[in-house]
Amino acid sequence: MTSHFESIEQVVTELAEAHYIADRALATVLFLAYQLQKPVFLEGEPGVGKTEVAVVMTRLFDTKLIRLQCYEGLDASTSLYEWNYPKQLLQIRLEEQDGKKIDEIEKIIYSSRFLIKRPLLEAILTSDEKPPVLLIDEIDRSDEEFEAFLLEVLSDFQITIPEIGTIKAKKRPIVIVTSNRTRDVHDALKRRCLYHWIDYPSLDKEYKIIMTKLPGIEDRLAEQVTRFMKKIRVVDFVKKPGISETLDWIQSIIAMHRQYLDEEVVVETLGCILKYQEDIKKFKEEIWANKDERATYI
């Protein structure tokens, strides 16, 4: 199925059909991104479904997902392209034995055979036929030089390789940039994007998400879990559990052949929702130690 976003309503329904429960605001942003051909900049706490947006878009447009995971020290040669130097060296040796001239050799070794295509170049090359979804994940982890470089690429999807020439994408890929907000991303980059902040889901939304992601689940368990998560997210934890934690948790409960939540299950599977020793300690001491408190959670 290939999609064309015609209206916001359509985006909402299509996202729902693709098992992604989104609020209208996000649908609006995605709609605009498609219509205006602008990248989307998604921010939010870990585990609220930022990366998932890109995956769903890939499914909706029946295209390829090209993912660029950012890290400190990421640079042009690992994100755009690089010449395969060892292979070139070997080729030079071989060609020299044949007695070829430097000019000829140069032509051979600087052909696309020796070009290692990294995600950004691949996105540009493949978007001529069917624009892929380009996911630039956790941009906040990369350094500023890379940000500046990315800016250049995102503004016109054009790359110049000195030895080959300029390559320009005829159509623009759908670009989704995500950030965990460990640092502020430069304004110039944000200016080129549509910004959206994904919050923790509401009770209703989380319930819907559970029901679509895990269709076979007991109604009672889903309800219990959503209520539990809603309560637990109010507590001041170092890392509050996101939706991915909710889904993990339910899956582990099901794997343990339990049909509903009780005190025993919670303690046994606490590691699924709380990921820091401090949080687990806090939960056990401040919440679970109190009987009345315990009862309100289940």
Add this chain to the structure above:
Amino acid sequence: MSFSFRRYLRSRHNITQGMRKAKISTGHKNTGVLIKQGLAGKVARFADFLKAHGFNVFQSSVHDAVRGLIKIDISKREDILAALRANFATNNLEWSLFEDLFDEFQHQIQLTEDTPQTELPLKREAQKELPDLEVFSDAKTERASEIEIEEKKEWLEGVAYSPVSTIEKKDLARFDKADIRLAQLALKKIIKTFKIHTSRRYKGKKRSGKIDLARILRQSLKTGGIPLKLFFREKKKRLKRLVIIADVSGSMDRYFRFVIPFLLGLRGVGSRAEVFAFSTSLTSITFMLRHMDIEEAITHISLEVPDWSGGTRIGYSLHQFSEKFGRKLLNQRTIIIILSDGWDLGGKELLKREMEKLNRKAKIVIWLNPLAGEPGYQPMCKGMKIALPHVDYFLPANSLESLIRVGRLLSKVMIY
């Protein structure tokens, strides 16, 4: 509250309808242009409004917002809000403020629109009949924005236009609850101007490090593919480590709220900085700050740090620091920042000894004292008097303006 974008458009729509009926057959495109013109003015005014509230608004966002609004059905408040927000908000602070500001703007516009409407019924009539006279509506818009500017004069002077503004000079402790967020936005802007670069990129080197194959090959082309020269590369690492020791006793938490995010927000520095809080004893809060919002962190610290807002023992706390963390954190690649007003109830001898040790072991010791911002400040209290000779830089940190100076100093001394 009826939605005035819609109203505005409806009137636009009527105009074009009327025009069609009257004589000229305007193409679909023309309608779009007209709508766009009306919208553009409104969006531009909204952008100014946001700017006045401390938002970082780009010219291109206004353009994009208009383009976006044209694409969507403008009858739903929710959709307009979402479309505008996607274009104008650039961080979650702005995101959270957006909806309220949006409504406030709507409200204001209604007020300003209603007045001229009653005053100038004739003009409105004229407008209906002469649709292409955009001038009228422009004049109206201008007048409205004049009124708005008058109302918001304080804001404009405060944040948007004057560089050294009142907000920058205001004592950080005097911000009330409502202003805190505004000041935090201003702080974010200030932080952005400082760039302290660290880099893990490779840098060419003559003799040691990893072999730089790319460069060897490039250079070997000169000699027909035979690599005659070897090149190496190594990672650049150029930043000192920042250690912040912050006093959280008494009224210092008000300054803490601004100074700490400022220091941690400085690019390149913040992510590696270690932060300690002390009152009568010392606690590491690096972990906490990394995972929490500053307001959350303050509530947390007040619970976890013993005697929050109690007396202060600077000497003992510094002693704890050098005992526990000194081996790791105290060396010539460290810059220590102490944030304290200098009121000390602990032993003077210990403070002197510890300050000497800090000064000897760390590269640079900076003392930030909010009180020092007051005109005619003299280090009267004993603690400050003892510490002062062992401090390399003594700066006030009581306003956004003085924080800019701290930032400038740091961007000089952090690099080696």
